[in-house]
Amino acid sequence: MYVRNQLRRYSVESVVSLALELLQHGEPQSHEHLQTWPWITCLVVKLACENDSIPLHGHGVRACPQHVFDRCRQALWDAQAGKDRLDDPRGGVYLMFRSMLQAQLAFQSKPGWDFLRFPALVRRLPEDHPCRMLFDQQFGMTPNVFICLCYASAALIFKGDRVLHPSSFKNLSQAFGAGVEKFFDLFSRDLLGLRAELQRELKVRLDKGHPWRPRSEYNDFPWLSNFPLFKRSSNDYAVWHPLIFARGLENAVHRRLSRRKDEYAAEFSKVFEDYVLELLSESGTVYLSEEEYKKRYGRDKNTVEAIITKDGSNIFVESKMTAYSSEVTASGQAPVVWQGLKRVRQAMAQGWAVSTALRSGDFADLACSRAQEDFRLCRNKRIW
Known part of the structure; x- marks a missing residue:
């Protein structure tokens, strides 16, 4: 007011x-x-x-x-x-x-290249994979084109450019066709466009009975990261801030694909889990897999994706797709945080159940049953 x-x-x-x-x-x-x-x-x-x-x-x-x-x-x-x-x-x-x-x-952090991680993960999927097809539909381009345009834009911004000109991307336009224009359309808005987007979101909040002004608004990462380029003319796009640009691209894949929340979560959860295990394998780490655990203890039991045993300690690895909004990370209210972290609390319960099971005698031949301490590592990704 x-x-x-x-x-x-x-x-x-x-x-x-x-x-x-x-x-x-x-x-x-x-x-x-x-x-x-x-x-x-x-x-x-x-x-x-x-x-x-x-x-x-x-x-x-x-x-x-x-x-x-x-x-x-x-x-x-x-x-x-x-x-x-x-x-x-x-x-x-x-x-x-x-x-x-x-x-x-x-x-306080320097903008990095983390925004390439998830489109690169989608890029490896077969063209007929549901997540890959959903990406192509939502962005109007393939993951490869998206990655190239993100990289080209970020390289200019990280070296100090604060205004981008689509005409500077003419060589990429020759290779990617309408991809360049689509990229700028996705990540920029002019004044009228910003007002339209914000009033649409306000209407959704009020229709759901939420307060006019969200309590977490003072502490949220800037909403402008949704559209990190400000369109001043057809060939003049101002960069709000390098970090806002990097964070906007980093969240873009999840934010846009989660418009099809159920379809996306079901498919990408498995992709994400496989990626976590792939990183473990590439590191040379020996671990007990979820599949091996279920063979021994039963498929109807609580489990985690991997158990790493080292120096008398277990590390339980679990990845979760969570459907809470940025309000949870920016809230100082215990009830909001407690409810929003439901999936993380489920992962904690899984860890406790596995810890109890390992000491039941069914895993006596494995080193993890003789560990003195258990730690839980939950890798979390939000669905907006």
């Missing part, structure tokens, strides 16, 4: 201009840049774009002054660590700091 009242006399266009100046200034991981609170700056942009009482363009409307923009950022920062923390004490100090640090720690 405060931000809306402060900005309604000015144009969203001028707010975005001030935000880009801040977000693109200096080294992204420098102490000076972090002191500008880039995640809070992005939240001001989000709130301005979402509210249709704030005009999009500056025709006959004043540009937002710097001091008003800074006042809005200060208000959001104060709200992040202020009264909203006192309204509900159920989270405790640990969850409070956990929620506050989600975005801040992310902006």
Whole structure:
């Protein structure tokens, strides 16, 4: 409400201009840049774009002054660590700091190439695999084309470019046809497009009976990562922030494929599990597989995907696809976190059951039954 009242006399266009100046200034991981609170700056942009009482363009409307923009950022920062923390004490100090640090720690990290991992995993699948076909449908291109365009864009951004021009990709256009245009369509929006996307999401929230403003909004990684390029013209795309771009691409595959949540989760869970075991095998690690465990103890029993035994200790490896939203990682409320981590708690229960079974005598010939300590490693991937 405060931000809306402060900005309604000015144009969203001028707010975005001030935000880009801040977000693109200096080294992204420098102490000076972090002191500008880039995640809070992005939240001001989000709130301005979402509210249709704030005009999009500056025709006959004043540009937002710097001091008003800074006042809005200060208000959001104060709200992040202020009264909203006192309204509900159920989270405790640990969850409070956990929620506050989600975005801040992310902006302290250098953008990497993690966004190539999951499209590369899908790329290895046969063309008729359900996950591979779903990828082609949702992105309008093959994983190979997607990887090449992600790499080409990121290489420019990581070396310092803050504006991308599709015309610079003309050699790739010759190889990939409409793939370049499709890529920019997927990951960019202009002012009107940003407002349309945000108001659509707002309507979905309200239709489900959720609050107008999500409690976790102060601490979420910027929503702009959904569309990490700002379309200023048909050949001019501003980069909000290098880290926002990298994180946006990293989450893009799961976010878009999970629109077909049941179909995607059922198929990709197995792909993900096989990948975890493949990494174990490639490392030369000796482990007891889920299949071998079930042969000995019964297929109707709780199990984990792998048991590694080393130096008198067991490590239970389990991968989970979870269907909780970013609200869980950004929340300081214990009930929200508890419910959202249901699948992780299931993995913990599986580990306890396996630990008990190993000491039942049925595995006396295996080293894992003689281990003194058990540890659980749960590799988790979210479905949005």
